[in-house]
Each structure stands twice: as C-alpha cells, then as structure tokens.
Amino acid sequence: MSDSANTKRATAAAESRFAANPLRNAQDRRLPRIAGPSGLVIFGVTGDLSRKKLMPAVYDLANRGLLPPGFSLVGFARRDWEHEDFAEVVHDSVKQYSRTPFREEVWRQLAEGMRFVPGVFDDDNAFVTLRSTVEQLDKERGTSGNFAFYLSVPPKFFPTVVRQLKKHGLSDGPGDSWRRAVIEKPFGHNLRTAQELNQIVHEVFPPNEVFRIDHYLGKETVQNILALRFANTMFEPIWNRSYVDHVQITMAEDIGIGGRAGYYDGIGSARDVIQNHLLQLLALTAMEEPSSFDADALVTEKLKVLNAVRLPDDLGRHTVRGQYAAGWQGGERVVGYLEEEGIDPASVTDTYAAIKLEVDNRRWAGVPFYLRTGKRLGRRVTEIAVVFQRAPYSPFDATETQELGHNALVIRVQPDEGITVRFGSKVPGTQMEIRDVTMDFAYGESFTESSPEAYERLLLDVLLGDANLFPRHQEVERSWEILDPIEEYWASHGKPAPYASGTWGPTEADEMLARDGRSWRRP
C-alpha cells in the first residue's frame, strides 16, 4: 500500500490506542504494526499452500519482528505426528521457501509455540484436544485467547469445520479476545452456493471476523494501483471516458491444470479467475476515490463500481471461452486439456475466457473493460492495460505516424512488477517519423528482493484485524451476479473453442475485439 495510505490508516488505528499507550505516537513512524498476542490454527496444514506459502510467511513475519512474542502456530491434519514432527515439517518448509534468511534465534522463538493436533474434521475428540491445546497456549504462551483459524481445506469441508469449531466452543474466545476465520477461494461456484457458504460461515463467525483471502490483493503492485491513482495528480484527470479508449485486464498462465483435474473440471477459468481476481482488479482500476483507506470506505467504493458493471446484451458476440489443445509451449510438447489425466474427454470446461464488460457511470460510460484469462497461453503474465484514445488531431501526416499506436499505461501485476507508459516519440533522423516507445518503472526489478510476499501481508492483517485487503461477502456475491448469466449462457450455447497451447487464445477472442475495432495487446 502507499505510504500515505499506510500512514492514514496507521494513524487512525493508532489514535484510538494513544490514550492507553504512552509509547505510541502518530509522528513516530518507524514503529511497525505488530500484532497483539495471538495464535494461528491451520487446518489442512499438510497441504501445498500451507507448506509453500503459509509457513514461510509466518517465519518471515517473525523474522521481520512483526509477530507478537509468544505467537503460537497450531497444525491440524490427519497425520500421526507429535509436536516435534510438526515443527520439523515447518522447519523444512521454512528453510526451503522463506524469503528472509534463516536465523536460529527467530526459529527457536517460533518453534516453542508450535503444536500439532492429529485428527479428521468430524472427530469430536480431535476438537476437544484442539480446545485444550488452545487453552494451554493461553496459559503457557500468553496468547490471550486470540486465535485465527485458517481453513486451508477444500470448500466441501468448510461446513464441518466451522460447525465443529462452534460445537466445541472454539469460535468464541473468552472475555474481549477475538476468534477469526480465514478462508480461501473458491467462495462457492455460483451466487447460490456462495450465499450458502457465507451463511454457514456467518452462523459461526460474525461477518467482520471472516477473512477471505484473495492473494492478488496482497501483492504490492495491486496495492500500488491505489497509490498510483490517488496519491498522484497526473493520472486521475485522464482516468475517464474522455481520454480512455478501453481497458484490458489479463491474467495468463503458461501452465496447464497440472494435478488439479479434480478441482478444475467443471469449474473452469472464468469461475477460477475472473470471478475473484479479475473483477477485483477491475474494481480497483475503475472505482472512485474512497473517503479513507479503512476497510468500510474501500468496500463501499468497490461495491459501487461492481454494482455499475453491466453485461453486454449479446453474450454470444462479446464473450468467448476456449479450451487448450495439444501443442508446443515454450519449446515443450504439451497435451491438450481433454487429454489431461482425469479429465472427461467430452468436458466442456473452459480453460480460457474473455468477456467484455461495461461500467455504467459518468466516469466510464462507453468504455469497455475486456477481461481475459487462460491456461497454457504464451507466457505467465498478469497486467492491467489502460489504453488511451488517439490524439483528436494530429499535425503529422499519416505516413509519419504509421507506427504510432494508442498511448497506454500498463500496470504489470506479475511477474516483473511495474508500470509501463507507452507513447509516441520521434525516431532520430532527418525525417519526421513517430514510433511507440515505452517508459518503464521497474517496481519488480528494484523492490522485489525486499518486498513482502502477499501471504505475509495478508496473515499480518488477519492478526491485526485489518480487513482492507480482503473481499467482503457482498463483493463476492456481486461478482457471482456478474458472472452467473455468462456461465448460464455458455452452458446452453455451443462449446469452448479450441486453441493451440502456447498461443494467446482462440481466434474467436481476436474476432471479438475486432468487432469493436480493437485488438488485444500482446502482454
């Protein structure tokens, strides 16, 4: 997040504490936000996400001194492990994946607070053990009853786990302590299932204690969209329909579905990516300035712009889905989606989706937002391209500006985070010839080494109770409302267009933009 955003928020958060804490002062900006006494319970702690992202993030936070002394980590999984075995697993994953150097004293401090509870989710005994573990940690480590429950498990287990937490009195802490639930996507697979899921979780945890992880929002570059737009003066005046021709938001992956056949088939790329990541990026790109950077003000603005999103009338002409076919990708022969292991050869699941959306408000009326995502595309890239209109009048004649395209501002979300500005410049020489050049702000190159992983930021925010970077249930439900008609249309009309792996998607997608007199950027 931008400095100013951080400061504002830190100031707001800190002011309420000043009365009680003489050592805090709004002017003292070196002091980082450290979470209060607390612990983290991870369900499904043996999973990939937990080993590759969560455990290293916990360690990196500890290493940066942002975790409270006495912080405790409890793992819950179906393994016959002792606490030491668990600590060993965490140790290995931290050594392998952590971003910051390994330091023995930090590890010692963390390892003292590691506990493991073996069991399955419907096993009452396991939850009794979990409860006594939590209570014991309060006594031994001073976690003061504050615990976050991270559900790193498939969504079908959510109901069981949250109900077990409720049943065993784990969802309500003693006194004024807090209990929070952290859940990962998918948040349902359409509006109805999303509402059901929200209902189940909200029965046990109040809405403001439920944190939905969209790791994209934890990325520095995504937070930087707000800084770019609202901390500067030079972009906002042209950030509207008078100057912007259209916006392209792309998330491309070069990999196939890998081992996720069971999860992916029947879900598809639109549900997997557009519903959450791309619509969130759209909201951040298109929203009005929030009155402050607290969670409520942000969700208000994001919801407002999501509510203004309108689908095109003719979904057949303005949406495209595709499925990757066998081909060569980056010098490697790869199989098509239908030949992937575990996939029904008649599957109509989309691995590519492109849709056109309009935002009906004064700022954006008539400016299309093109969203696309896909697997096995040219390369791995996520970016937001704001493409500007051509100059209304050019004193140069057509041959001189032949090579001049539209001006564009591209926010590169990953990899190689940064911002590119594209504009015309005279080619050196005696003739007047104008060609596109780019100006680069290499955020990635300059800052990645020290910029925290998305999960670090998000875990810390959960412990601090700061909901800025988490989509609220209203946003999730509204996003499904946007996507559901498209999915329904697709279900009853035709099937995905095949595209060769390693290309930028089916030709239908190019035709979709060509109909509007535009073309996709090659990211």
Add this chain to the structure above:
Amino acid sequence: MNIDLTDTTSARINAALVQGRRAVGAAVGMVLTLVIVTDEGNHYDALKAASEASKEHPSRILVVIRRPGRSPRQRASARLDAEVRVGGDIGNGETVLLRLHGELAEHAYSVVLPLLLPDAPVVVWWPADAPAHPARDLLGTLAQRRITDAAAEEDPISALGSRAEVYEPGDTDLAWTRLTPWRSVLASALDQKHPEITSAEVAGEECNPSTELMVQWLAERLSVPVSRVRTEGPGLSAVRLGTAEGAICLDRPDGALATLAVPGQPDRHVALNRRSTAELIAEELRRLDPDEAYAVAMRRGRGRIGAEAARAEPVAAGGRRSRPAPGPEEGAPGAPS
C-alpha cells in the same frame, strides 16, 4: 561495468555514467542519491552495506573518499579520480567512487553537486568522523537526510550529546535506528491492557549511545523517572517498566533472543538480534522526512546525554549495577548494536 577515470571532472563522470548505463542496458528507476563521506579505511564496509540497501532502494551511490595527503606537496596539488560502476553484482543503481586528492578534499561539494540525480532526494551518510554540525556542513546542506553514527565515534556518548546540541530536522543517527525493534516490542507490549507505569530502568553497555537514547525516549513518552544501569552488554541489554503489579521487562542478555515478561502473563521469547549496517541503512532510507520521535528524544537529551555519562552514575536511585565496560570495538565502523 567499471570505468576508471583519472584526473577527471564531474562532467566526465556524468558522461561515463550515461555510457555505462547504455552499455549495460540497465534503466532502473533510481529513487535517491546516497552520498557516503568516508576515508580509504572505511569506504569498503560502508559501500558494501549501502549496495545491499540499494536492493530495496535503488539509488545512485556517491562515495566521497578524502585524501588530503601528508606532504606539503601532496596537499598543494588537487586531483579527482573516479571509478564508475554500473550494473553487475553491486546491487541496483549506480556507484561512483570519488577520490579527492590534496586541496580538493576540502571542496567535495563542488564535485558532488553536478552528480546528484535530478529531483530525487539526497541522503548524506558519514559512517564515521561526522562533522560537528551535520546540517551546516556543505555536503550536509545538500541533503534531506543526514545520517551519522555516534557508535562509530571515539567517544560515542559525548558525540551523541553534541549532536543533540546541534540537532536540526533531517538529522538522524544509527544509534536511534538500532532502537527500532526494541521500541516496537515495548510499544506493542503496552498496546495491551497494562497497569500504570511508575518508573523505568534502562540497562546497557557503558558506551552505548542507543541506551542513552532509550533513556531519553522513555522519559519523554512516559513522564516518569528513568534510571540508567550499566551492564556488560552487548549493546542495550534490558528495559524495565515498573508498575504497581510488577515490572514489564524486556531483557536481552545475549544480543539475540530476548524475553518479554509482563505481570500476570507467561514469559515470552522474542528475537531481537543486532542488525547489520545494511539493514539499518535500508531502514533509514525508507523515510526521508524529519523523524519527529528522534527530534523529541534529542531535544530532551540536550544537556543531559553527555552530562549523565560524565557523572557515570545512575540518574535515579535503584537498580543493579555492574562494572563499567568500556568497549573500544564498539567504535569500529559498521559494528552492529
């Protein structure tokens, strides 16, 4: 890519920078100019730390190495040698080593001024031998931020004391930077409900300027008597905040792992290792506006810091004492605290 220039000028160095950038193809958005004022003995360590910090803050690093010379003949001559480094494994950004021979050593300002990045903030860092009044120093006047390190001076405490006398917004000292982890743990301890604090005690090495600053900061923020206890260290070793129910105590006997004790709660470990100079510089470069918390601590320390050390007695009664431990190696440049 390295370009060596002997008997040169700032204009030729600028040309070499452009040439180097073109050859390497590097176009990194540099956010600041860091000027390191040092001598032959200290420049290697300082540059290493700064290069590391430049991974977080891509910058143009200008290392000003003064070589006034010994003999009258050397002193009378004046020559500028430069070594331009672009790209490669030196971190992000660009580095120029400037060797100022003879009379030129007194006129570093004229060499540095043309080499500053346009518009970007300037930070001057004296790893050791800082001028008596950093803000009035000619190079200091170029900078938004002036970094000194009292711990690297011969007499750290009186160096810190005299800096308190001449403090101006934009001054900062690594002795203060070293306190950040301590201060954040203490502040977060008081984020929780706690009984009223009635007294405080800071224990640390005899010649540790950070300890002195901690005393001033606590006294300022808590408005209670703060006593100073001398220990073997290393560096700052403990802070105790007295309350009616017992002490809130942060104790770090070994310079790495500390214990936080709060009345009515179990003791908790917290890693508080002594950070490297690169980490300290990276923290300093994160914010370039005047540090008001430091200003307040320095203002309160005016007339107190050096004076208390001179008396070599705790400010207030109470607290255990151990032998004074003079630490000459503490003065070594880049020594972590």
